[in-house]
Amino acid sequence: MIEQHHIVKAAENLRQNKLVAFPTETVYGLGGNALSDAAVASIYETKGRPTFNPLIVHVPSQAEAEKYVVFNDVAKKLAAKFWPGPLTLVLPRRADCPLSLLVSAGLDTVAIRVPAHPLAQSLLKACGLPIAAPSANKSGHVSPTLAAHVREEFGDSVMILDGGACDVGIESTVVDVSENTPVVLRPGSVMMEDWVHASAGMTIKSPGMLERHYAPNKKLRLNATDIKPGEALLAFGTPLQGAIIVENLSAKKDLKEAAANLFKMLRALDASNATSIAAMPIPEEGLGIAINDRLRRAAA
Ligand code: TXA
Ligand code: MG
Numbered sequence: 001m002i003e004q005h006h007i008v009k010a011a012e013n014l015r016q017n018k019l020v021a022f023p024t025e026t027v028y029g030l031g032g033n034a035l036s037d038a039a040v041a042s043i044y045e046t047k048g049r050p051t052f053n054p055l056i057v058h059v060p061s062q063a064e065a066e067k068y069v070v071f072n073d074v075a076k077k078l079a080a081k082f083w084p085g086p087l088t089l090v091l092p093r094r095a096d097c098p099l100s101l102l103v104s105a106g107l108d109t110v111a112i113r114v115p116a117h118p119l120a121q122s123l124l125k126a127c128g129l130p131i132a133a134p135s136a137n138k139s140g141h142v143s144p145t146l147a148a149h150v151r152e153e154f155g156d157s158v159m160i161l162d163g164g165a166c167d168v169g170i171e172s173t174v175v176d177v178s179e180n181t182p183v184v185l186r187p188g189s190v191m192m193e194d195w196v197h198a199s200a201g202m203t204i205k206s207p208g209m210l211e212r213h214y215a216p217n218k219k220l221r222l223n224a225t226d227i228k229p230g231e232a233l234l235a236f237g238t239p240l241q242g243a244i245i246v247e248n249l250s251a252k253k254d255l256k257e258a259a260a261n262l263f264k265m266l267r268a269l270d271a272s273n274a275t276s277i278a279a280m281p282i283p284e285e286g287l288g289i290a291i292n293d294r295l296r297r298a299a300a
Helices: 004-015 037-047 073-082 118-127 147-154 255-270 287-299
Strands: 020-023 028-033 056-058 087-092 109-113 173-176 183-186 231-235 245-248 276-279
Touching: 004 020, 004 028, 004 118, 020 118, 020 147, 028 037, 028 056, 028 118, 028 147, 037 255, 037 287, 073 087, 231 255, 245 255, 255 276, 255 287
Parallel strands: 056 109, 087 173, 231 245, 231 276
Antiparallel strands: 020 028, 087 109, 173 183
16 A cells, blocks of 8 residues: 555655656556656666657646646647546647756657546655656566566666556557647547547657657767867767867766756757767767667757
């Protein structure tokens, strides 16, 4: 049985940017503080996600969601009808949105939902933070619907709130409403007949097949070993000399730190008056694979 002191402890962990696995009505989520780049990077690392698929942000109410994303009329209707519940809405980030850019994997939108599960609600209220949470399984594994499944995935490395079996058992429906017409990116238990389903060739793509991502306006040169005149530098380790502006992903070559910094540093260099951006090589291992994947897409 989960007692109040478990919730208090879990909330404390989240505030310290540690991860907590918790039940929702769909599947167990691997939760982290959605305001913190470090916490979100550690979700990707713990899951072993090969790419930065954007994550769903969980909030206790629509009022809370309105702090982070812009609601149009369609979104308001859907929220009124299905929240709290297993429906995720993809909506534009507010200009002043404090959520980690890594949560959106560099997109201008956020996938957000209000879970109905009482434990998820208690946790959200106790910590007072938006919680980013993908399903609590290693990348490529099946989503967990029991606390025991989560333990099989992560052992005792992550605190787990055991709420028994999840009701829904499949992940929430993901609907992009950022353009008013709802487009289903991931089917789930909540469906409406007039929703359009995402298909290849549509401008809005399902994130599983999503190739859209943050790409800088400036030209990005990968695996740089020298600096050309006028270039900005995205460094890793000891910076190359000669760049007009430098952002260092991680001076101590920590891939987790680099992942947490990636999107915001690319943006900063893109906004500089450099002519183009040179990126130093990142090792193709662990989170480095995801970082390189994003850098390659950004350079394409
Ligand atoms: O039921 C669920 O949704 C569970 C529980 C824990 O809430 N969470 C979950 O999260 O399934 P995850 O990360 O496994 O799936 C998130 C889905 C992915 O398909 C992702 O690509 C999509 O939502 N997504 C997230 N942010 C997006 C965005 N900004 N635009 C489009 N799709 C997005
Ligand atoms: Mg998943």
